[in-house]
Amino acid sequence: xxxxxxxxxxxxxxxxxxxxxxxxxxxxxxxxxxxxxxxxxxxxxxxxxxxxxxxxxxxxxxxxxxxxxxxxxxxxxxxxxxxxxxxxxxxxxxxxxxxxxxxxxxx
Amino acid sequence: xxxxxxxxxxxxxxxxxxxxxxxxxxxxxxxxxxxxxxxxxxxxxxxxxxxxxxxxxxxxxxxxxxxxxxxxxxxxxxxxxxxxxxxxxxxxxxxxxxxxxxxxxxxxxxxxxxxxxxxxxxxxxxxxxxxxxxxxxxxxxxxxxxxxxxxxxxxxxxxxxxxxxxxxxxxxxxxxxxxxxxxxxxxxxxxxxxxxxxxxxxxxxxxxxxxxxxxxxxxxxxxxxxxxxxxxxxxxxxxxxxxxxxxxxxxxxxxxxxxxxxxxxxxxxxxxxxxxxxxxxxxxxxxxxxxxxxxxxxxxxxxxxxxxxxxxxxxxxxxxxxxxxxxxxxxxxxxxxxxxxxxxxxxxxxxxxxxxxxxxxxxxxxxxxxxxxxxxxxxxxxxxxxxxxxxxx
Ligand code: HEM
Ligand code: FES
Numbered sequence: 190x191x192x193x194x195x196x197x198x199x200x201x202x203x204x205x206x207x208x209x210x211x212x213x214x215x216x217x218x219x220x221x222x223x224x225x226x227x228x229x230x231x232x233x234x235x236x237x238x239x240x241x242x243x244x245x246x247x248x249x250x251x252x253x254x255x256x257x258x259x260x261x262x263x264x265x266x267x268x269x270x271x272x273x274x275x276x277x278x279x280x281x282x283x284x285x286x287x288x289x290x291x292x293x294x295x296x
Numbered sequence: 297x298x299x300x301x302x303x304x305x306x307x308x309x310x311x312x313x314x315x316x317x318x319x320x321x322x323x324x325x326x327x328x329x330x331x332x333x334x335x336x337x338x339x340x341x342x343x344x345x346x347x348x349x350x351x352x353x354x355x356x357x358x359x360x361x362x363x364x365x366x367x368x369x370x371x372x373x374x375x376x377x378x379x380x381x382x383x384x385x386x387x388x389x390x391x392x393x394x395x396x397x398x399x400x401x402x403x404x405x406x407x408x409x410x411x412x413x414x415x416x417x418x419x420x421x422x423x424x425x426x427x428x429x430x431x432x433x434x435x436x437x438x439x440x441x442x443x444x445x446x447x448x449x450x451x452x453x454x455x456x457x458x459x460x461x462x463x464x465x466x467x468x469x470x471x472x473x474x475x476x477x478x479x480x481x482x483x484x485x486x487x488x489x490x491x492x493x494x495x496x497x498x499x500x501x502x503x504x505x506x507x508x509x510x511x512x513x514x515x516x517x518x519x520x521x522x523x524x525x526x527x528x529x530x531x532x533x534x535x536x537x538x539x540x541x542x543x544x545x546x547x548x549x550x551x552x553x554x555x556x557x558x559x560x561x562x563x564x565x566x567x568x569x570x571x572x573x574x575x576x577x578x579x580x581x582x583x584x585x586x587x588x589x590x591x592x593x594x595x596x597x598x599x600x601x602x603x604x605x606x607x608x609x610x611x612x613x614x615x616x617x618x619x620x621x622x623x624x625x626x627x628x629x630x631x632x633x634x635x636x637x638x639x640x641x642x643x644x645x646x647x648x649x650x651x652x653x654x655x656x657x658x659x660x661x662x663x664x665x666x667x668x669x670x671x672x673x674x675x676x677x678x679x680x681x682x683x684x685x686x687x688x689x
Contacts, residue, residue, distance in 0.1 A: 218351075226626045229636035230351055232385070236394070237626060259395035263641065296565065296626050 191284040195222045198293040207280045213289065214238045214276035224291035231276035233257065237295040238275040239264040246287040247271040250278045266292035300591035302326075305333035316575065316675035317616060320604035329588030329598070336465070338596060339576070341604035343611045343628060345588045349579060349600060350633035353377055358635055360580040360597060368461035368475050369526060370519030374635060381634055384516060387508035391440065391501045394641035400499045401440070405646050408435045409654045417658070420689035421665060424655070425682050429536035430529075432651050437528045440642065441521060442493055442500025443485050454478035455529040458522060463676060482522055524639075531573040532643050532651075534679025539567035539652045541672075541680055542618040544664050549620050550656070557653070562620045564648025568606075568629035570618045575603035575678050577631065602628040603678065659687035 190206040193216060197203075207216035217225045226237035233256065242250060250273065253261070257277050261268045275289070304327055307319045312335070320341050323330055328342040340346050349356045357377045366375055373384035390396065412431050416422050434448035434455075443451070461475025486502060493503040501524055505512045512520070543550045543563065553559045581596040592598060605628040607615030612625060630637035637643070656662060664670065665684035673681045 228626060228630070228632050230633040232382070232634050232636065234385075234636045234638070234640070256389065256393060259393060263394040294624050296624055 191280055191282060191287065193217075193280070193284065193287045193289055195224075196288060196290045197224055198291065207284075209280050209282045209284075211280050212276050213240065213278045213280060214274075216280055217275060217289075222291070224295065225275055226295040227276060229276075233260065233274060233277060236260050236264045236274065239266065239268070239292055239295060240273055240275045240278075241269055241290040241292070242271045242273055242278070243288040243290075244271060246284055246289070247273070249281060249283050253277065264292070265294050265296050301329065301331045301338060302590065303331040303333050307334060309334050312675040313673055315672075316603065316678070317607060320601060320607060324604060324608060327588075327590075329590040329592070332599075335599075337578075338590075338592065338598040339601055340588060340598055341601045341608075342588060343605040343608040346600045346602065346605050346628060347632060348587065349598070350631065350635075353634060355582055355585050356579040356598070357582055358579060360578065362597070363578070364464060365462045365523075365526075368458055368464070369479070369522035370515065372516075372519040372523035374523050374527075377634075383510055384512060384520060385634075385638065387505050387510065387512050388501055388520070388638060390504045391499055392638050392642060396499060397641045397645045401436070401642060402645055402650065404439060405432075405436050405650050406654075408432060409650050410658075413654060413658050418689055421684070421686045423682055423684050424540055425533070425537050425680060428655065429533040429651070429683075432536065432646070433529050433533040436532070436642075436646050437525070440501055440528060440639075441524060442489055442498065442502035445488065446485050450481070451525065452529065454482055455525050458526040459530065459677070462526065479522065482525060483518055486518060486521055527574075527637075528639055530677060530679070531639070532647050534571075534573040534677070535564065535568050535643065535647045536651050537670075537680035537683045538571045538573070539563055539647065540655060540685075541670055541683060542567050542570060542620075543652070543656065544662070544685070546618055549618075553620070554656070559620060560648055560653050561644070562624075563652065564644055565627065566618060566620045566622070569612070569615075569627035570606070571672065571678055572603040572606050572627075572629040573677060573679055574629070574631075575675050576601045600631075602631060603675070659685075661688045663687070 192204055193207050194202055194204045205220040214227050214231055228237045229235035257274050261272050323341040329340050332339045359375050359377050363375050373381055409432055412428055430452055431448055434451045438444055457474040457478035460471050464471045493506055497503045497507045505517045576599040578597050578599050581592045583594045585592055630640045665686050668684035670680050671682045
């Protein structure tokens with residue numbers, strides 16, 4: 190299973206194994222990773238599952254859809270080039286050593 | 297009533313309406329899932345239990361055919377689950393997405409807010425509930441729906457009638473009759489607009505439902521429009537008054553907001569956390585399950601008290617206090633899970649970015665009217681019912 194490393198804004202790191210095909214948000218919640226709130230449970234309505242991907246993973250995750258792009262403008266911490274809503278990113282077998290940084294706040 | 301659930305009857309409905317928060321505090325500590333005897337419902341009061349319920353729609357579906365909401369408004373997206381719910385929600389996204397709120401609705405709603413304030417300014421005093429918050433919410437909602445031809449006062453009346461029918465547990469025939477009248481009036485208003493919106497689509501909810509990639513049929517469209525009438529008026533109205541009340545009773549916080557206008561966003565979130573406009577909403581229990589130390593049986597219904605969750609001491613210190621500088625933490629005033637409020641982004645903009653700041657910008661020395669205490673009421677829905685203010689016109 191692909192390994193994902195979550196990095197909190199204070200630098201704390203946690204590594205998990207995640208099943209391919211699940212969303213990064215679901216994998217994080219299932220492993221009790223703090224900081225991914227996901228109020229709407231993945232229906233892309235809340236923008237509280239915001240993460241920053243490392244460049245390689247951002248590339249592998251592919252382009253974001255127009256509505257995700259739009260919603261990222263409303264995340265609590267301003268978006269950056271590799272920002273994604275983690276409920277919209279599917280874990281793939283190609284994600285080797287993905288590093289996913291969690292913003293300081295989601296609200 | 298399920299076996300293994302503690303029954304709680306040390307409060308009356310009148311006490312809950314006056315102030316439910318002391319009861320919630322007791323329930324969170326002693327019986328976080330309880331049978332609330334005077335109301336005849338199970339109630340979940342802790343944040344974490346409600347989150348768990350909202351993440352498990354197989355066990356706790358929104359569909360309950362006994363629902364009075366279905367009787368009052370028809371079978372809308374609010375009482376659907378899974379793919380059936382998802383498709384209706386997607387049809388409405390072009391009206392409610394955050395970018396649409398900002399680009400499309402914001403300029404229009406700013407004009408409405410300014411127009412209402414213009415009309416009040418010379419008076420030097422007002423009841424912000426009836427003179428500002430209600431007309432603002434109603435006039436905005438006419439545009440959101442696409443029913444631009446109606447009178448905003450009628451929309452207020454219809455909304456209240458539908459909400460009263462949804463809460464008509466006492467089966468009062470007069471309430472059903474008013475609900476039916478509102479139901480029929482809304483259907484006639486929709487019918488009058490559909491041909492125009494068929495021809496010339498716009499950003500409104502009715503237009504979005506007509507022109508969706510997977511279009512909704514008329515029964516779905518009508519039911520969803522009614523749930524938007526019922527859910528899109530009182531909540532932004534009450535949140536407006538609550539936010540103003542929070543500011544006027546905490547002048548130190550208001551002073552900081554005047555220095556840093558980006559804080560209006562937090563003022564809004566803290567207001568709906570402090571007094572959640574929708575205090576509770578129901579879910580059905582599909583199978584026997586243990587939660588909050590109680591056992592519920594398949595077929596039970598349970599109320600999720602998001603108002604209580606928003607004061608849960610495990611998530612908020614001193615939850616009764618209005619404090620925009622409290623530690624930032626997610627609240628549950630917009631619900632959670634697939635039914636997370638569809639109007640969230642519009643409400644944040646309409647109330648938090650436009651309505652409330654406009655009052656403080658435009659009405660010099662705005663303050664509470666010393667001769668009239670604000671009144672706050674309700675537990676299923678809660679908010680100020682009168683908010684008299686004065687300013688230096
Ligand atoms: C401060 C203002 C508001 C608050 C606190 C609020 C609160 C809520 C809550 C708690 C729910 C979940 C109910 C449930 O799951 O049974 C909800 C759902 C909903 N709200 Fe809001 N609301 C607000 C404003 C609005 C506005 C302005 C609109 C429309 C113009 C709206 C439309 C809806 C709809 C259609 C749903 C159902 C969504 C679904 O079932 O998928 N709300 N709201
Ligand atoms: S979980 Fe709500 S947008 Fe991703």
